[in-house]
Amino acid sequence: MRPRFEQRNVLAAAASGVSDFISGRGGDAGKVFEQAGVNERCLGDPFLALDLSDYCAMMETAAAETGDDNFGLWFGQQFQPRSLGLIGEIALAAPTLGAALDNLASLFPYHQQATETRFTQDADGLLHLEYRILDGRILERRQDAELTMGMFANVFRSSLGPGWTPEEVHFEHPRPFAWHDHRDAFDAPVYFGQRTNGLVFRNRHLDRRMPKGDLARLTDLRAQLVALAGSTGAPPFLERVRAEIRSRLPEGPPHIEVVAGSMGLARWTLQRRLADQGISFSQLVEEVRRALAAHYVRQPHIPLSDLASQLGYAELSVFSRAFARWFGCAPSRVRTAGGWH
Incomplete structure (x- = not known):
């Protein structure tokens, strides 16, 4: 079938x-x-x-x-x-x-x-x-x-x-x-x-x-x-926003106006639709960064400085503090331990 x-x-x-x-x-x-x-x-x-x-x-x-x-x-x-x-x-x-x-x-x-x-x-x-x-x-x-x-x-x-x-x-x-x-x-x-x-x-x-x-x-x-x-498919709204955020992280913290524009929306429309889903744009950026950090930190060939840049952080120290807030330890510790435990 x-x-x-x-x-x-x-x-x-x-x-x-x-x-x-x-x-x-x-x-x-x-x-x-x-x-x-x-x-x-x-x-x-x-x-x-x-x-x-x-x-x-x-x-x-x-x-x-x-x-x-x-x-x-x-x-x-x-x-x-x-x-x-x-x-x-x-x-x-x-x-x-x-x-x-x-x-x-x-x-x-x-x-x-x-x-x-x-x-x-x-x-x-x-x-x-x-x-x-x-x-x-x-x-x-x-x-x-x-x-x-x-x-x-x-x-x-x-x-x-x-x-x-x-x-x-x-x-x-x-x-x-x-x-x-x-x-x-x-x-x-x-x-x-x-x-x-x-x-x-x-x-x-x-x-x-x-x-x-x-x-x-x-x-x-x-x-x-x-x-x-039948169609080109359409991921759920939040997943499409996550994808747009991800694509812009290497350029620095993504701006809501840019992400909204890439989706053909006004800023206020994107904000309203996110609010209807019970989440803010800044929270979604945080979620995307956290998920990607957990994915990439397991790849030891990626220098932590490059990982920080990939997630839109200008400095490794800022990324390290965010990582510690998310996971309770520094990214270098995960690397030293050989992964998550």
Whole structure:
């Protein structure tokens, strides 16, 4: 039976080949699926869906099970658009590379709900293909971000050849331990702790023909995807606000006007809707910082000064005091003890 599409699903084709990839890296695929709550029989079926949280958990669990902290990075590098189901076929059926990117950006949230994908141009004339999850409940999502950037890069390569490289690659998570692998995989500068995940590239070759472009097929595939998913999904209001807060923390304490504007709301409207939920904006910022601090402090390769900056603190001492208030001990003590006890 096909699962009912709700607020945050991802089509199971996004996990095509993951079982073999886990096994090839020395992991127990069955154990990974069981721990993540994923039904292995759904994997790779272009018309079935997985819960987005379970999908992200599966990739994080696979990284731990295989002992490969860059599991998502390497899985994405080998993942070809044709394996991605309808959204991959849509990109390949577009007449030009520019049309492929337009369709990818506009339709990817149907393939993977509760996400934002944008195709934009910055003030310097560079183009950005950006992606992030909008559900603030999904804290652990690094592997998903890294595999998605690899998938996106392979859309370019399907038109421009395997040697195509971006100008830059951006990731929202802090710099991982083996970060040189990311630079080598994309053959480009990689920046961590950014507002969103994205590929940055120059405004050229967008008129290059896609090798399998077929406008009639593109139109049919677009209709299939929209009908299958039903919607782009919508995380609960508080989770969307948490996501906007998270994306702006590396720039410093987020301002309510900026977060409200990113959601298309006036400041007073956001304040009123938060009050209706029994919480203030400052309390929500505190909750997001606390949850991320608990997540990142367990990763010893992230210097505490970088962790403080990732959470919007200008000084480590200020972050340390906040951490002690939340958890009753200094973050350095958690690190020294090797984790929570």
